[in-house]
Amino acid sequence: MxxxxxxxxxxxxxxxxxxxxxxxxxxxxxxxxxxxxxxxxxxxxxxxxxxxxxxxxxxxxxxxxxxxxxxxxxxxxxxxxxxxxxxxxxxxxxxxxxxxxxxxxxxxxxxxxxxxxxxxxxxxxxxxxxxxxxxxxxxxxxxxxxxxxxxxxxxxxKLIPIDTSNTNSDHLSTEELRTVVREAGSMIPKRHQHMLLSILDLEKMTVNDIMVPRNEIYGVDLDDDMDVLVEQLRTTQHTRVPIYRGDINNIIGILHARSLARVMSQGEFTREDIEAASREPYFIPESTPLHTQLFNFQKNQRRIALVVDEYGDVQGICTLEDILEEIVGEFTTDVLSASSPDVHPQEDGSFIVDGTAFIRDVNKTMHWDLPIAGPKTINGMIVEILEHIPESPVCLRIGRYRFEILQLKDNMIKAVRVTLDKPRKTNA
Structure with missing residues (x-):
């Protein structure tokens, strides 16, 4: 060297x-x-x-x-x-x-x-x-x-409890995948991010979360007078209408508007004609996850299902459109529909809320964070917290929301006033 x-x-x-x-x-x-x-x-x-x-x-x-x-x-x-x-x-x-x-x-x-x-x-x-x-x-x-x-x-x-043969660390959990979607930034448009996150959220939701409750089901009772029956069929705004006798639990079938038009085009028709034109009902448990029910609708080629509890009683209706709206949002271009029909803003900054309103819908529309782990409606949430059905208007606080019961009817809270706490000012 x-x-x-x-x-x-x-x-x-x-x-x-x-x-x-x-x-x-x-x-x-x-x-x-x-x-x-x-x-x-x-x-x-x-x-x-x-x-x-x-x-x-x-x-x-x-x-x-x-x-x-x-x-x-x-x-x-x-x-x-x-x-x-x-x-x-x-x-x-x-x-x-x-x-x-x-x-x-x-x-x-x-x-x-x-x-x-x-x-x-x-x-x-x-x-x-x-x-x-x-x-x-x-x-x-x-x-x-x-x-x-x-x-x-x-x-x-090998002296350490580590599996050296398992070198694949690419699998992502649902929460990790949700984080990836959120952190994608401009690579994924905001609307697409919302849709992807909504798809991931389907597995955490059941049909019970989005169904139309039993008391709001629009159906046709074949036991009604024929004049009343015809008027209901002519004025209905729904594509598919449940047909029953006496009680919604005694469901006969689902009548499609296409079949209804064919029946009514005959001129005179009977209850038997209506029953014959309806399709057999499709029942699903209320605990079915939404992502499972979405595939079940596709598999069975159905668009509407009757939700039943563990005793077989009808609790509500779930449609394919209801699930799709959880992914892509409401199917409407009406500007007025952007505000919830169950929430009415007041001049003093408070809100009058319908007691039967779904908590998830209110949260989504108003960007609130009311608890959704328990009851599905405002009425159910308040009753669960009070642990009794109030006999007179009362006030209570849930997080940063102050509830004042305004109207009680038929053992239900019909309307409440909601006031949000003002954000506290912090000294700079």
Whole structure:
């Protein structure tokens, strides 16, 4: 080495530093790749992505190859730097060792570690894809040594309760996927984000959360007078109407507007004609998750279902449109419908709310955060908190909402006044 010019030694040292930076940046780049984007590029036959994906199939072998190459280069560079420092200060070996340690550490830290790794973290694809063919070649070349080192390392890992065979960490939970959608920013339009989050929320909701309650079901009683029956059929605004006798629990079928038009076009018709034109009813349990019921509607080719409780009594109606509205929003362009018909703003800043209003609907329309874990309606929520049906108007507070009962009828709270606490001013 004493015969080799210092310029050559410095050149070799620079090349070793570059190689060290290559290994450092390739390690960070490979580990920073977005696995989902990588799979997308592989499907599009991106050559660099294919090679990177092949390397990442066995991360222990990849890391072993990178670390082996990096350590070999670093040790060689350290030895060479020691030789250079000794030739620069032959009369003072202690100074040579000191200066070599300080300068070599700074050079490696800046040019072989910090800068390459930062660059690779910012642009992993630009670093990892070009490095993939080189790493594959080195993996084949260093395979015996890497295999030996990995065997020892995996043996040590077996002493720890960690499953080294399970290297797939790409699975996302529902909450993690929800976070991904929220953090997508401008990559996903706001409306699309809302729809995706609504789809994820379907599994947390049941048909009981969105059904039209029993007392609001519009149906036709075949036991009514014929004149009343005809008038109901002519004036109905619903496409599908439940047909029953006497009581909604005695349901006969669902009459479609198309079948109704065919029956009424005959001129004179009887109750038997109406019954014959209706389709058999479709019953579902009230605890059915919405995402399950959506597929059930598709499987059974139905659009409306009667919701029953554990005793078989009809509790309400759920339609395909009700579920779809949970995903895409209300099917309406009416500006007036943007405000809830159950909530009426007052001049003093309070709100008159219908006691039968669904809490979820009120929360969605007014951007409130009333509890939805228990009862579904305002009336049910207040009664549950009071633990009795009030006999006279009372006031109560639920979080930041003050409720004043205004009207009671038939053991139900018909109307309440809701006042929101004003936000407290904080001293700057």
């Amino acid at each position: 004493n015969e080799v010019p210092l310029s050559v030694l410095f050149g070799i040292l620079a090349v070793l530093i570059i190689f060290s930076g290559f290994f450092s940046s390739s390690e960070t780049g490979m580990m920073s790749l977005n696995r989902y984007r990588l799979r997308h590029l592989v499907k599009n036959n991106h050559q660099g992505a294919k090679l990177a994906s092949k390397l990442l199939e066995k991360p222990d072998r990849l890391i072993g190859t990178i670390l082996t190459g990096n350590n070999l280069v670093n040790f060689a560079a350290a030895a060479l730097a020691t030789i250079i420092s000794q030739r620069l200060w032959p009369d003072n070996p202690d100074l040579a060792v000191f200066v070599n340690t300080i300068l070599f550490t700074l050079i490696v830290l800046i040019f072989a570690e910090l800068t390459p790794k930062t660059l690779a973290a910012i642009a992993p694809e630009q670093i990892a894809f070009p490095a993939s063919p080189i790493l594959l070649g080195l993996q084949w070349l260093l395979h015996p040594f890497v295999w030996f080192v990995n065997t020892i390392a995996n043996g040590l890992l």
